[in-house]
Each structure stands twice: as C-alpha cells, then as structure tokens.
Amino acid sequence: MDYIIETEKITKKYDNFTAVDKVDLKVPEEDIYAILGPNGAGKTTLISMLCTILKPTSGTAKVNGHDVIKEPEKVRASIGIVFQSRALDDMLTGREHLEMHAALYGVPKRIREKRIEEVLELIALGEKADEYVKTYSGGMKRRLEIGRGLIHHPRVLFLDEPTLGLDPQTRESIWKYIKQLNREEKVTVLLTTHYMEEADKLCDKVAIMNRGKIIKADTPAKLKRELKADTIKIKTNKPREFADKIIELAGVKEAYNTGSMIKLMVERGENLIPAIVNFATQQGFQIKSVELEHPTLEDVFIKYTGTRIK
Template sequence: MDYIIETHNISKIYGDFKAVDSINLKVPRNSVYGILGPNGAGKTTLISMLCTILHPSSGNATVNGYDVMKNSKEVRRSIGVVFQSRALDDILTGREHLEMHAALYGVPSELRKQRIEEVLDLIALGDKADEYTKTYSGGMKRRLEIGRGLIHHPKVLFLDEPTLGLDPQTRENIWHYIQELNKKEDITVLMSTHYMEEADKLCDEIAIINRGHIITSDSPKNLKRELKADVITMRVDDEEKFIKEAEKLDFIKSIVKIDDEIKMMVESGENLVATLVNFANKNNIIVNSIELEHPNLEDVFINYTGKRIIEGA
C-alpha cells in the first residue's frame, strides 16, 4: 500500500493538556480519508501539524514523502488547505482570488489562465468568476476556497470541517465537488468532520478521534460491521430502573443512556422488540417509544465512548 501521509506517535501538548496524544495514521494515496470526532477532540491540531503550521511536541510525520519538521517547504508545496474559518476578501472577485493564489504558489504565468479555468469549471463557478465574493452564497464561498486550495495541483488537500454551518442541500453539493475533485484531480483528500453522514458518504477510511486519541480506524462499512449488532432505542418513564434491571439481561451487549434515550446493542434485534416491551411492563415501566435500527457511525462512537459525538461540539 502506498501511503501519502504517515504519522508516528505524533503529539501536541500545551502545559498539562494533550491536544493530540501519540497518534499513528497511514493515509493511502488518492483516497478520501476522514478524521471523525467532536469539536475539541484534536482534529484541527492534528491537521495543523501535518500542514506545518504547528510543530509537534513529540513524534513525527511525513506528507508526500517529506518530513513535516525537516522539509516544511516541500510539504507546503505539496498541499492545499481549507480551514474552518473563512478567508476571502469581499472586494475581490472569484477569479482574482484564484489569480492571487496561483501567483503566490508559483504557478507559471503562461499556465495560470488555463489552470484557473480548469478550477472554475471543477467548482462550477465559471459564470460567477468575475463577481465580487461578497455577493456569493455560503456554498459558493466554500467552493471557491476549495478551488483556491487546488490551484497549484497539490498532492494532498486538507479540508477542516468543510461543510460546517452550511444548510443540508449545500452540504450535499459540497460532498459532490469533493468526490469529483478526488477523481478528476488525482488528489488525496484528508478531511476532518463531526458530521456522521458526511464521513459515511465521502470517506474510503476514517479514524475516530476523541480527547486527542485515535480510538479506531477502518472503512465506515467495516466499522459498522464490527459491532455485529442491531441498535434498539427506547424512551421510558423510569430510565434508571429500566437500565438497572436490563443490565441483568444476557442478550444485551451494551446499554447506555444518551439524553432521554436508552440505547442497547443486541443481536437479532427484530426478535427482541416485543421481549423488551414485555420486560418493561413486568417491571411496571411505561414504554413511550421503541425503535430498531442497524448501527451507524454514531453507534460506533457511542460503543467506544459511551456518549454522542455532538457532545462538546
């Protein structure tokens, strides 16, 4: 396997706080790789070290074969970056933004016009290229930022929460552009996100991060398959009593209370819905609702941490 990004026990420590704690990653070339976790988990810090913006406290990493500490200039030439915070100048047009970044990244002047047109086509902003960015919608601005990160033909594009704050329809449009650029530009995409659906839909492989640690990593399909369980979610009138009694049931793999819901991992859940309702009735517990689902990435996160990924976001 050809890995374009590799980290070896990379850490970032601020005083007594470990923002990133001995993380090991291997990102395959030309893949879409996701770092999935709540805000504050260490995603942005990790990306900042891989982009050479922050120096690791310990450990090391390579990007496109270059050491992030020893070969920082070569790393920066190899990457494009789109961070959470917007960084567009309202008094420039979309084309002017791309022209400026092409010059900054040393794209030869005779190639700039062609490359700018290619990028404008890729991000579907050709008809808006000569309008000021202050007139752009949130989705258009995000697409322009992605295009700006592509202008110099990077080998790796880092996207830090690429669809944060966008409406669902615009978010899906951005997903489409990310998938297209991965195919058309022959580029590796490493993105951070706390959106489960985003990671599930876009990523060939994900690493789930919490409190600076990588909990597990694999393809979304394999992570869900590893649970080997269905998820039964119940709402009852006496949660503490139900959990206390249900913990004695052999067929429940795990049980956790999330807000006003009780989530249980079980095998062959379709055979147990009626059993659990009867069990609650026998213990004088009223069932307000019960739902059976196949596991998703949030269930994977809950299984490892006992809480939802949006907590602390």
C-alpha cells in the same frame, strides 16, 4: 499499500495540556479520509502539524514522502489547505482569488489561465467567476476556497470542517464536489468533521478521535459492522408482555420497552425478522409494525468513547 500521510506517535503539548497524544495515522493515496471527533478532540491541531503550521512536541510525520519538520517547504508545496474559518476577500472576484493564489504558489503564467478555467469548471463557478465574492452564497464561498486550495495541483488537500455552518442541502452539494475533485484531480483528501453523516457518506476511511487520541480507524462499513448489533423496533398490542417473552428467542440480545414500542438489539436483523413475527403469532401477540435500523457511526463513537458528539 502506499500511504501519502504517515505519522508515528505525533504529539502536541501546551504546558500541562496534551492536545494530540501519540497519534499513529496512515492515509492511503487518493482516499477521502475523515478524522471524526467533537470540538476539542485535537483534530485541528493534528491537521496544523501535518500542514507545518505547528511543530510537533514529539513524534514524526511525513506528507507526500516529506518530513514535516525537516522538509516543511516541500510539504507545503505539495498540499492545499481549506481552513475552518473563512479566508476570502469580499471585494475580490472569484477569478481574482484564484489568480492571486496561483501566483503565490508559483504556477507558471503560461498555464495559469488554463488551470484557473479548469478549477472554475470543477467547482461550478464559471458563470460567477467575475462577480465579487460578497455576492456569493455560503456554499459558493466554500467551493471557491476548495478550488483555491487546488490551483497548484496539490497531492493532498486538507479540509478543516469543510461544511461547518452550511445548511443540509448545501452540505450535500459540497460533498459532491469533494468526491468529484478526488476522482478527477487524483488528490488525497484529509478532512476533519464532527458530522457523522459527512464521515459516513463521503469518506473511504474514518479515524475516530477523542481527547487527543485516535481510538479506532477503518472504513465506515467495517466500523459499523463490528458492533454486531442491529435495532428492531416493534409496535404490538401488549408491549410489556412481548418484551418479557421475546428475549427467549435465539438471536435477541436485549429487549427494551420504551412505552410506545419495543426495541430489540439483535445480530443480522434482516434475517431475524421472520422468526420474530412467527414467534409473536405463536405466542398470541399482534404485530402492528416492524422497523429495522442498522448501527450508525454515532453508535460506534459512543461505544469507543462513552459519549456522543453534541
């Protein structure tokens, strides 16, 4: 497999504080890859080293085959960046932003106009291209920033908390555009996020980061499957007695009486539900409702870190 980003024990220290601690990261070409973790986990510091904004204290990293320390100019020429903080001028139009960025990145004049039109179509801002940015919504501004990062055909696009502060509907709209640009532009996307749903729905692979370390990395499906624990929620006429009895059934790992319902921790819950209903009937319990939940990325994060992302 070809990796467009590779790090080996990359580390960033500030006096006695280690922000990024010996991180090994391998990002496959043309993937959408998330670094998932809470604020203060080291996500932005890691991205900043890969973008050559910060120099590592130790370790190595390559982006698009270029060493971030020895070849920073080549790294910067092959990447696009969208920072967590907004970086737009409200008194410029969307088109003017793209024109300025294209010029800064040395996009030849003969292809600049065509490329700007391509990007405006990709981020669905063609009709608003000549309006001032101060009239744009939060989602439109974020799309413009993403488009600006794409103007010079980068191989890698870095997105630092791309949907921070956006409402759920706008967030899903941004996910759609990220998937589209990944597919149409053949660009690898490395993003940081603390939104579980964003990492789960949007990304091909997820690296869980906490306290400066990458703890686990895999596809969202595999990370959740590793827990081997579905949750079955049951409402019954005798919850306390049912919780005491159901633990006898093969496949039921744990049973909790939460008062209004019973929570069962099981493997392959969809296969076990018929057996649970049969067991309840045989034991004289009345089942009022059954609900199956598969593990979430939050469950995975809690397992490997012992905490939840607030």
